[in-house]
Amino acid sequence: MAWFKMIGTALIISSMGAWGLSGARGIGKRTEELKELRFAIAFLEKEITYMHTPLTRAFERTARMCHQPVSALFTECANNLKAGKGLTAGEAWMQGIEHLHIRSNLKQTDLEILATAAHHLGMSDSSDQRKFLALMQEEIKVQEEKARQEQAANQKLWSYGGFIMGIVIVLLLI
Amino acid sequence: MSAANEMDILKNEIFPFLSPAVSKMFLRVDGKKLGKIEEIRMRCNQPLIIRDADHEYGLDPKTGITADINRSYCVTREDVMRTIAAISDNSLYAFEEDIRKGFITISGGHRVGLAGQVVMQDMHIKAIKEFSSVCIRVAREIRNCATSEIMNTIYSSSNKLKNTLLVSPPRCGKTTLLRDIARLLSSGSSRHKAQNVVIVDERSELAGCYLGIPQLDVGPRTDVLDSCAKAAGMIIAVRAMSPEVIITDELGRKEDVDAVQECINAGVSIISSIHAGTIEELQNRPIMRDLISSRAFKNIIILSRSRGPGSIDKIVRWD
Numbered sequence: 001m002a003w004f005k006m007i008g009t010a011l012i013i014s015s016m017g018a019w020g021l022s023g024a025r026g027i028g029k030r031t032e033e034l035k036e037l038r039f040a041i042a043f044l045e046k047e048i049t050y051m052h053t054p055l056t057r058a059f060e061r062t063a064r065m066c067h068q069p070v071s072a073l074f075t076e077c078a079n080n081l082k083a084g085k086g087l088t089a090g091e092a093w094m095q096g097i098e099h100l101h102i103r104s105n106l107k108q109t110d111l112e113i114l115a116t117a118a119h120h121l122g123m124s125d126s127s128d129q130r131k132f133l134a135l136m137q138e139e140i141k142v143q144e145e146k147a148r149q150e151q152a153a154n155q156k157l158w159s160y161g162g163f164i165m166g167i168v169i170v171l172l173l174i
Numbered sequence: 175m176s177a178a179n180e181m182d183i184l185k186n187e188i189f190p191f192l193s194p195a196v197s198k199m200f201l202r203v204d205g206k207k208l209g210k211i212e213e214i215r216m217r218c219n220q221p222l223i224i225r226d227a228d229h230e231y232g233l234d235p236k237t238g239i240t241a242d243i244n245r246s247y248c249v250t251r252e253d254v255m256r257t258i259a260a261i262s263d264n265s266l267y268a269f270e271e272d273i274r275k276g277f278i279t280i281s282g283g284h285r286v287g288l289a290g291q292v293v294m295q296d297m298h299i300k301a302i303k304e305f306s307s308v309c310i311r312v313a314r315e316i317r318n319c320a321t322s323e324i325m326n327t328i329y330s331s332s333n334k335l336k337n338t339l340l341v342s343p344p345r346c347g348k349t350t351l352l353r354d355i356a357r358l359l360s361s362g363s364s365r366h367k368a369q370n371v372v373i374v375d376e377r378s379e380l381a382g383c384y385l386g387i388p389q390l391d392v393g394p395r396t397d398v399l400d401s402c403a404k405a406a407g408m409i410i411a412v413r414a415m416s417p418e419v420i421i422t423d424e425l426g427r428k429e430d431v432d433a434v435q436e437c438i439n440a441g442v443s444i445i446s447s448i449h450a451g452t453i454e455e456l457q458n459r460p461i462m463r464d465l466i467s468s469r470a471f472k473n474i475i476i477l478s479r480s481r482g483p484g485s486i487d488k489i490v491r492w493d
Contacts, residue, residue: 054263081264086194086256089264122264125301129267 005174012173013166020162024155030105031151033070034144037106037114038137040066040074045133048126055089055122056081069103072096073114090118113139181205187282188214188310193256196222196233199247203238214310218254221246227483257308261286271401274299275377283313283382283389313382315390319347319484320354327473327489328355328445329366335359335419335443337470341450342477347484348447349379349423351477353390355445356380356421360393371396372417374407380423405429412440419443431465438470452476453490 043065047058056078063074076099080092087095097114100106113136120132189197196216200208213225221243224231231239232246240246261280262269272278276299277287290305330336340348362368373380375398381388383400392398397415399407404422408430411417420437422430425448434444450456453474457463465471474490 048265048267052265052268054265054268056263058265084190086197086260088256088259092264122262123259123266124303125270125273126267 009170012170013163016166016169017163020158020160020165023162024158026105027151027154027158030107030110031144031147033104033106034110034140034147036066036070037073037110038140038144040070041133041137041140044074045130045137048122048133049130052126069100072103073100076100089122093118093121110140110143113143180209183282184208184211184312187280187284188312191257191260191280191286191310192216193253193260196247196249196253196257199233199235199238203233207239212312212314214312215307216249216254216257216309217307218249218251220249222249251306254305254308258288258305270301273302275401276302277377279378279382279384281384281389283378283384285311285313285377285379285382287311313379313390314350315353316347316350316484317354317357317391320351320358323486324351324355324475325358325366327475327491328359330472333366335369335445336472337438337443338445338473338475339425339471340445340447340475340477341453341456342447343451344449345483346477346479348477351484352421352423352445352447353380353392356396357391357393359419359421360395368395369418370416372411372415372420373398374402374404374411374420374422375400376402376404376407377423380421405433408433408437408444412437412442417442419445421445423447424449425465428461431461434465434470435468444471 040062044058044062047053047061048055051058053061059074059078059081063071063078066074073096077089077092077096080087080095081089094115097111100114101111117132117136120129122129185201189200192200192214208224210226211224212227213223215223215225222233223243223246224233224239229241230243231241232243234240234245235247258266261278266273269278273288276289277285279285287307287309288302288305289307289309290302292299293301293303328336328338340351342348356371356373359366359369360371371393373392373396375381375383378401380390381392381396381398381400382390383398386400388396388398397411397417399411404425405427408420408422411420420442422444423446425431425434425446434446437444448456448462450459450462453466453476457466466474469492472492474492476487476490478485478487480487
């Protein structure tokens, strides 16, 4: 009987602990996505300002350079523009952001930063494009920093929290 | 070119670039009525205007083509923006150089002129922003418009090429004619040996290059220096491409004339054009007077629209 209790206790504590740890990893995802997004925007900036690649192709190339879910934004934009429905870059970009919203852990404030690009994207000379794309990277970096601080605090809470919850349940049951 | 063919060009190469609202209206119009259009003009808050060789028309949203411009669709700022976004593939930064010159050439060789608020820097145009007008000129190749009369003028009795100058006011078919001459010289014929041709195409009109590749037929032995300043282009062509003939449009500046002289001295023939109504008008311009009196050009062909574009008014020979 004692063995039985021991195994039950271990099971409860370890499963709650695992749940906490996976929750903690989820918090880290937003930070990772922001970082990925920042690199992707930097790549797009180079494509536009140095290579002068037309926007549709620049989106495609950027999509190939980054991972899901960030790549979904650029794939969607490229597909929208290629469809030839007379969509402007801004409209295609906004639809891309919608797409990203569903698939990612990004917050509304992160997406709002992306949305500011809609008015500028493609429709000015390259020095202007460089300025606003560089600004956007800076803004994403600030978000990333904030996300990292939040992550440090919450991650501890979640990863310890799971085990503590497990112990509490065990104590209550005993 | 047949009317159906012309309509295909408009449908595939022009209409997709117009703003969706305008494009839809055009697609509803009977193709036969659109066959000969040369220009589509869109200006913010003004009626849309279509031009063919001699007339202008409006586009009524309900009834289609109309002669009454006041009933034509009123172009919005959004139409202009969307059209420019489409022709540039939403990438104005990729066309900075073209925009500075005031136009973008699209696939098919059609030229889109732009106007708006100009940004100046050190007395040069840096950019155009806040676009207000778009003017689309449909590129037309008219094959064999260089008739045997013209070709026989260009070839001398010993089958050598003679330096030839086409003279006319705008819209008389100089560019179309030069393009066809380039094609015929470059293709050769049973009577005449094919020639190596270089086209120096400062305004991307002769060959209608898109991403550097000629979109209009300029012949199999033709090299094109696209959007290259005429004088510089003629000199590097002589050095690099060993042409037998150089074809270029609209001579005008002193350095162009100097370059022509240099090419002729290097044994390369020149066929070119110039804006003027008559030889007298030409001689009122000092640079041109010198050019003519130097007898660099052995033929001067004066064109007009008296029997439609490309009518030959007079051929002056100096040999």
